[in-house]
Amino acid sequence: QVQLQESGPGLVKPSQTLSLTCTVSGGSISGGDYYWSWIRQHPAKGLEWIGYIYYSGTTYYNPSLKSRVTISVDTSKNQFSLNLSSVTAADTAVYYCARSLRGYSGYSDYWGQGTLVPVSS
Amino acid sequence: QSVLTQPPSVSGAPGQRVTISCTGSSSNIGAYYDVHWYQQLPGTAPKLLIYNNNNRPSGVPDRFSGSKSGTSASLAITGLQAEDEAYYYCQSYDTSLSVLVFGGGTKLTVL
Numbered sequence: 001q002v003q004l005q006e007s008g009p010g011l012v013k014p015s016q017t018l019s020l021t022c023t024v025s026g027g028s029i030s031g032g033d034y035y036w037s038w039i040r041q042h043p044a045k046g047l048e049w050i051g052y053i054y055y056s057g058t059t060y061y062n063p064s065l066k067s068r069v070t071i072s073v074d075t076s077k078n079q080f081s082l083n084l085s086s087v088t089a090a091d092t093a094v095y096y097c098a099r100s101l102r103g104y105s106g107y108s109d110y111w112g113q114g115t116l117v118p119v120s121s
Numbered sequence: 122q123s124v125l126t127q128p129p130s131v132s133g134a135p136g137q138r139v140t141i142s143c144t145g146s147s148s149n150i151g152a153y154y155d156v157h158w159y160q161q162l163p164g165t166a167p168k169l170l171i172y173n174n175n176n177r178p179s180g181v182p183d184r185f186s187g188s189k190s191g192t193s194a195s196l197a198i199t200g201l202q203a204e205d206e207a208y209y210y211c212q213s214y215d216t217s218l219s220v221l222v223f224g225g226g227t228k229l230t231v232l
Binding site (some may be wrong): 062064090106113 | 123142154155156157159165166168169172173178206210212213214218219220221222223224225226
């Protein structure tokens with residue numbers, strides 16, 4: 001059973017960089033037909049795809065966030081990470097990591113529990 | 122304003138059947154991209170409910186079914202139960218925006 005767990009600081013100040021790591025257990029992040037995704041959910045709102053990465057390092061980002069997003073992978077630690085720069089209050093959200101099937105409209109079958117990241121001074 | 126449009130809320134009595142629509146366009150659902158559905162219980166992460174339009178992952182009851190036609194998709198729930206009360210989201214891909222898209226979500230209330 002694949003499990004994902006997000007970790008990172010609980011609070012980020014405006015203009016700083018939000019950094020989160022997702023640790024994958026119960027399966028390897030390398031190989032296979034999966035992308036490793038970041039998805040966020042603003043308070044009481046819907047879901048927004050941020051981007052995903054393949055184990056080789058190939059990345060795909062939401063164009064609306066692309067200028068501020070970097071997703072990286074560390075296969076030796078079975079982890080992947082999210083950096084979102086120049087954050088504002090509008091970036092306050094629950095951030096989820098997930099495993100997504102490769103392909104344009106791949107579904108996400110395993111999700112982390114999510115971590116709330118407030119952006120506030 | 123979501124690219125995929127869902128009704129904000131639906132409701133039904135226990136045992137009844139409800140459907141949730143997901144309306145897109147020719148650049149997403151109508152462009153033959155698969156539609157998936159997720160269930161989100163309060164305070165939890167989304168759970169995959171239906172994948173590739175009409176397939177259920179192992180463990181999902183057959184009370185849940187999906188369909189797709191043209192630029193729309195639907196999730197049907199039969200034999201409604203109290204534990205089905207949750208938010209439901211559809212997901213697809215939009216080729217014009219080059220982005221994976223979600224519907225705005227539908228809150229299902231079991232009366």
